[in-house]
C-alpha cells in the first residue's frame with residue numbers, strides 16, 4: 491500500500507475547514523512563500539486543499555509506447571471557488587509542470603511539499619467558477635513510495651488509494667471532493683486504453699488512437715483508473731441490461747473467462763442485498779503485474795491477472811475477493827468516506843458482503859468467522875486503533891491504514907449491529923444508506939444517525955464503544971464470546987483474506 495511521508499511541520503491552518511466550506515479561508519497574501527496546504531484529514535493532513543470545489547477533471551494522456559518514459563499530459567480542472575483565493579493549491583508530487591493557465595491566462599506556479607501552488611494573474615473571488623489548465627508529465631517511474639501508476643508486463647494501470655492520485659495528475663486529492671471525469675488517452679496502435687466510465691469516442695490518426703471515456707457519476711480521485719496495454723476487452727450483459735466489460739491481457743483471456751463470467755451473478759446477488767448497482771458499467775481489469783492487492787477503482791476493479799490464472803486458488807476465495815471489490819462500488823465508491831477515518835465504512839462493508847457471499851454460496855460460516863474476528867479484535871484495536879479512529883499510517887510500513895481493524899474489525903461492528911437491531915432493520919439500513927448517500931460522501935456519524943432512525947432508538951451508546959473503544963464490547967446474543975488476551979503485535983493477516991493480498995502472500 492502507499493507509504494506516506496509524515497509532514498510533521500506541514501501547516502494545519504486549514505484543519506477546521508474540513509467539511510465546512512462556509513468557513514472563510516484566508517490564504518496567504520501574494521508575495522509570502524508558497525506553502526503546502528491540506529483540508530485537515532486526521533490521517534492524511536496534507537491531502538486536499540481549501541478554497542475550491544472541483545466540478546470536473548479532463549485528463550488528456552499521451553502514452554509514448556513504453557512504460558518507462560513519462561506520458562505527456564494536460565489536466566483541465568473546472569472548479570467552483572468557495573473562498574477568496576490569491577493562490578490555488580493542487581496536490582501534485584511526481585512529474586514536471588510545463589505551464590499553468592487559469593481561465594485562459596498564464597499563471598505562475600511553484601512546488602511546495604506535495605502541492606503545486608498556482609498564482610493567477612488576478613485573485614479569484616468566492617462564488618465564481620474557474621478553469622485551471624496544467625500541462626505536465628505523468629511519470630510511471632517509481633515515486634519513492636507506492637501508488638500511482640503500476641507498470642504491467644504490457645503497459646500501465648493505476649492504484650491511487652489512498653493518497654497517490656496526485657502522483658499521476660494534479661488534483662484535489664481527497665475523497666470529500668468528488669468530481670466528474672473525462673479521460674482522453676492516446677496510445678500507439680496495438681495498444682488498448684480503457685478508463686473508468688463509459689466510452690465516449692475513438693479517434694485514429696498517424697499510427698495512434700485516442701480513446702475517450704466519461705464518468706456519468708462523480709468519482710473520488712483515489713478511484714481513478716486508466717489501463718493501457720495489449721489488452722482484450724471482453725463484453726457481456728449484466729442484470730437489467732447493464733453493460734459489463736473486462737480488460738484482460740490478450741494472451742490470458744480464455745483462461746480468465748470462467749471467472750469473469752461469474753460477475754453478472756455476483757451483481758444480482760449484491761443487488762438483492764443493497765439495491766440497484768449504482769453505476770452505468772462494471773468490469774474487472776486484470777493487470778499483468780505483481781501488485782499484491784486488488785483495488786475497487788470505480789466501475790473497473792483492478793486485480794492481479796495471476797489470481798484468475800493460478801489454478802491453486804480455491805474458488806470460494808477468488809469469488810469472495812471479486813465480491814469484495816464489487817461491494818465497494820456501493821460502499822466506498824458511490825458512497826465515499828467523508829474523511830479517511832471513515833475507511834471502516836468501505837472496508838467493513840466490503841468484508842461483510844465478502845463473508846456473507848462465502849456463507850451463502852460457499853457454505854463458510856459467517857458466525858464462525860465473526861467469532862474468530864471477535865477473538866482477535868482487541869489485538870487489532872491495540873495495534874491499529876479502533877475501527878472508526880484508526881492510527882495514522884506509519885512511515886515505512888507497507889500496509890498504511892489498511893489494517894485488520896477496518897476490514898474484519900469493521901465487519902464485526904456490522905455483525906454486532908445486526909445482532910442488536912435484528913436482520914430486518916439491518917438490511918433496511920444497508921439499502922437506505924446507499925440510497926440516501928448515492929454519489930455523495932458520508933461519515934461515521936451519518937451512519938450512526940441513520941442506524942438510530944431505522945432502529946427507532948438512539949444507538950449512539952451502543953455503537954460508539956464498538957467504533958471508538960479500545961476494548962471490544964460484549965457481543966449481543968453471544969455473551970460467551972471472549973476476546974483473546976491483548977497482543978500488541980498485529981496479526982499478520984485478517985482472519986479471512988482481505989482484498990489486500992499482500993498479507994497472505996508475504
Ligand SMILES: [Zn+2]
Pocket residue numbers: 814818836837840989
Ligand atoms: Zn476493500
